[in-house]
Amino acid sequence: MAEGNKFQDLEETGEALVAYINNSQLEKLTQVKDEHHAFFDKHAETKKIVTQILKDVAQLEESAGQKLLNMEEEKKRREVELESLEEQLRQCTAQSQMTDSELQFVQRELESLRTAEHELEELQNEVDEDTTEVIPSAVYVAQLYQLITKIKWEYDTPPNILKGVHYGADLATPIDIDTSVRSRRDVSDQLWGFVSTEW
Template sequence: MLEGQLDDFQETLDALVAISGCQPEKLNRVSSLQRGFFDRHAQTTETVTQILKEMAEQEEILAQALADLEAKKNQNELESLEEELRLCKIKNETLDSELDHLQKELDRLMIQDEQLTAMESEMQEDTTEVIPSALHVVKLYQLITKIKFEYETPSPILKGVHYGENLVTPINIDTTRKSRREIADELWSLVSSEWETK
């Protein structure tokens, strides 16, 4: 396109020389300057075009690098999120396992609580029936034997007091050294065989 314009300009210049009868050297100098201008213009245009082309290539390379970087960043973020999700799943499984274990423990404790409540209820029923009758029997024994036992003593020691008519006798028997029969005989020996009638 530029070459065509240059040719048109040369033809116009030649036509002017022919018509005007100007001095050919001046016209040639003008023509030469004009051609130099057009050559320089063509070179500049070519250089600018090359620069623009290289800039476009660089922009494309930069855009691709940016896209790659963004994709890599997204990939890294995705991998990070996947790792976080994996860790959350592991933690969730652990918590589910702990929850299941705690639920089983709670169920076991509830069953034990029900059993204890049932046993307590049975004991209360037994106590309601047994304790008054046991107390009655103990009082009856105290009246007959005149022996009062101390119940809060160390387990192998049997302590108490026998209230005789004229004599109070302390009782202190080590149950590990005597048989049950010997202990019974010793206690019955304290009891008077004479009955009082009032």
Template sequence: MSQSDALNDDDLEKSGESLIEFIKSSKAESALQGAREKLQEFFDHHIKTKKTTTEILNSLVHAEEVVSQKLINLEGQQSQVMQEIERVEQEVQRSLSKSHNLKSEQEFLQRELERLRDAEQEIQTLQQEVDEDTTEVIPSAIYIAQLFYKVTKIKLEVDTEPHILRGVHYGADVATPINIDTTARSPCEVSDELWSLVNTEW
């Protein structure tokens, strides 16, 4: 071993001892221990925070599921309510339509009743004219024809051939001519044809 090598070994040993002394004097070990403790605390805090965060997230997920289920239930209830509203609206519409039809029917019957009363009044007037008129005698055939017209709206001619029944039926929309040969038909057939022209709807 040369003298320079021995010198280097001594320097290295002294440097190592000096470094050890420096580490001991600077309390690096205690600082390192403190850093370890703080690091452990940090990890403990991190684990605790992670656990708390996980619990919070689980609670949020559960709350979200509860809210979603409530929303689904509310949507179902809303759908049922809307269906019920639609059903009630349809029922109201049907009731209104039925009421309108009943009102229309009532008005029609009222008009028919008034028409019949007017016809009755005209018949009574004719009857009074026949009973009270002492200066002019109405032939019975003409009176019967007038009375027949008031009831059936059929006006028969009185000056036709004996076997010809001629006249006009004045319907609601159109006038229908009548020309029947009574020798070619039975009285029942003639009567049926005349009554077929009369409106029987009251």
């Protein structure tokens, strides 16, 4: 029974719709149809534009993401480079401090050498002064000894060997004494034995 009512309602609705269509003007239907087509075309165009915008946005997002990744890699590379430069700076600073210390040490050594050189110059001057005073008197004393003893010494002998020649009145006597095996008194007595007591 209920299904019969539904069918009857559907029939009535269909008849009403057919009556409405029959009563409607053809121009209005054409206008509605044209508007519907225009709306559909506009919808298709809008869909196409929105699809292109979405593609462009996706491409921009991909490009921006790639740039962000590249920037992150560049940032990491720069951080590594910065750490390397900081390490080099630390090493250079340490090297510079070591070089400064070495330079100061060399400067102290140079100053010490200059002081030593100055002292040596002063000593040399003192020796030169003493030499100009002492050597002539030493030469005089040596010549005096030679005149008195009549002994001419050889000076290119080892330190423990006395070599020379005694020029006596009639005879020249060679002298060759090893002072390491004889006492100083024996050596002195032998040498004084050459000296004449006659004046």
